[in-house]
Amino acid sequence: MELNEAREKFIEAWGAFGSAWGINRSMAQVHALLLISHEPLCTEDVMEQLNISRGNANMNLRALIDWSLIRRVLKAGERKEFFEAEKDVWKIATHITRERKKRELEPLVRLLQELEDVPGTSAEAKGFRRMTHDLHDLTTRLDTLLEHSTRRDVQWFVKAATTLLK
Amino acid sequence: MELNEAREKFIEAWGAFGSAWGINRSMAQVHALLLISHEPLCTEDVMEQLNISRGNANMNLRALIDWSLIRRVLKAGERKEFFEAEKDVWKIATHITRERKKRELEPLVRLLQELEDVPGTSAEAKGFRRMTHDLHDLTTRLDTLLEHSTRRDVQWFVKAATTLLK
DNA sequence: TCAATATTTCAATAAGTATTGAAATATATG
DNA sequence: CATATATTTCAATACTTATTGAAATATTGA
Numbered sequence: 156m157e158l159n160e161a162r163e164k165f166i167e168a169w170g171a172f173g174s175a176w177g178i179n180r181s182m183a184q185v186h187a188l189l190l191i192s193h194e195p196l197c198t199e200d201v202m203e204q205l206n207i208s209r210g211n212a213n214m215n216l217r218a219l220i221d222w223s224l225i226r227r228v229l230k231a232g233e234r235k236e237f238f239e240a241e242k243d244v245w246k247i248a249t250h251i252t253r254e255r256k257k258r259e260l261e262p263l264v265r266l267l268q269e270l271e272d273v274p275g276t277s278a279e280a281k282g283f284r285r286m287t288h289d290l291h292d293l294t295t296r297l298d299t300l301l302e303h304s305t306r307r308d309v310q311w312f313v314k315a316a317t318t319l320l321k
Numbered sequence: 322m323e324l325n326e327a328r329e330k331f332i333e334a335w336g337a338f339g340s341a342w343g344i345n346r347s348m349a350q351v352h353a354l355l356l357i358s359h360e361p362l363c364t365e366d367v368m369e370q371l372n373i374s375r376g377n378a379n380m381n382l383r384a385l386i387d388w389s390l391i392r393r394v395l396k397a398g399e400r401k402e403f404f405e406a407e408k409d410v411w412k413i414a415t416h417i418t419r420e421r422k423k424r425e426l427e428p429l430v431r432l433l434q435e436l437e438d439v440p441g442t443s444a445e446a447k448g449f450r451r452m453t454h455d456l457h458d459l460t461t462r463l464d465t466l467l468e469h470s471t472r473r474d475v476q477w478f479v480k481a482a483t484t485l486l487k
Numbered sequence: 488t489c490a491a492t493a494t495t496t497c498a499a500t501a502a503g504t505a506t507t508g509a510a511a512t513a514t515a516t517g
Numbered sequence: 518c519a520t521a522t523a524t525t526t527c528a529a530t531a532c533t534t535a536t537t538g539a540a541a542t543a544t545t546g547a
Binding site for chain 2: 493
């Protein structure tokens with residue numbers, strides 16, 4: 156496969172993958188483009204290479220900065236902003252999971268905690284409490300796990316588990 | 322909080338959570354409803370309680386069976402089908418991750434594997450290979466991990482990690 | 488077999504999300 | 518400060534995905 160064809164396929168696949176996991180396709184594609192770009196790119200570059208509008212490019216570049224997946228870069232003698240991606244896949248994984256944990260997992264954990272305290276002695280109330288308690292337990296564990304994950308932990312973690320489970 | 326209010330909140334939250342992770346809101350809500358229902362429910366029950374159409378209910382009940390998150394139940398003397406949810410949260414987590422792994426992770430792993438073989442000695446080609454190789458490595462580890470996870474493994478796994486990282 | 492009832496399908500439509508592009512705003516440079 | 522250039526905003530629009538509901542199909546049991 157040609158390098159250029161490969162680059163396109165990667166951008167497409169990363170976009171589809173993100174999209175399946177509730178991450179806006181353009182955002183994932185902009186991220187993919189920067190991931191495989193050797194040099195930092197400016198907004199125009201992103202617009203051209205992905206065929207998207209200025210507004211779209213701007214919006215998703217900002218979102219990616221927000222997620223700590225890319226950073227602004229200044230080029231000497233250039234007025235406009237350039238962007239480059241974090242290339243360490245462990246950091247990428249950590250930043251994505253942290254962001255989503257904050258946005259979606261934490262609110263769920265908080266609600267489940269409340270729901271565990273629903274009063275009542277009926278079989279229904281008991282069953283409800285058991286369910287929400289178990290879910291709360293699971294989500295809290297996940298939450299803690301992600302909270303304390305650092306690159307080395309994750310590496311150890313996955314390696315240990317992979318070996319053990321092989 | 323009243324049990325009924327709590328039930329509604331849970332259904333809503335589970336729907337929103339699923340939706341943020343690329344799982345159809347209705348599917349997540351039907352799942353939530355069955356999770357907290359003491360008795361198996363029929364299609365009509367689901368339609369009524371969630372205010373959704375027959376087609377929608379049917380489609381999502383089928384999808385949930387497909388994901389092994391609920392099962393059909395026959396009630397003695399009843400002609401129609403009833404449905405009940407798997408209530409073991411570890412099994413729920415396993416089934417969801419397995420299903421998504423199959424649908425989205427595996428195709429990505431396959432592509433990344435191909436992309437690692439892109440030819441060329443330019444800095445660009447090298448950088449591209451490094452990136453896709455690292456990603457392939459990460460996704461493969463994840464894939465293996467999920468592949469071999471069973472309830473007990475997951476319990477051990479999360480417990481060990483939680484303790485270690487606390 | 489035939490009605491009654493249950494389930495599935497699917498074209499039409501609605502709802503939700505993403506994208507555009509031009510105007511407004513901000514910022515750098517002579 | 519004026520001008521050129523870069524960035525952001527946002528209402529309009531396009532696109533995607535979910536949902537409806539009625540018709541078609543399947544299933545049960547008298």
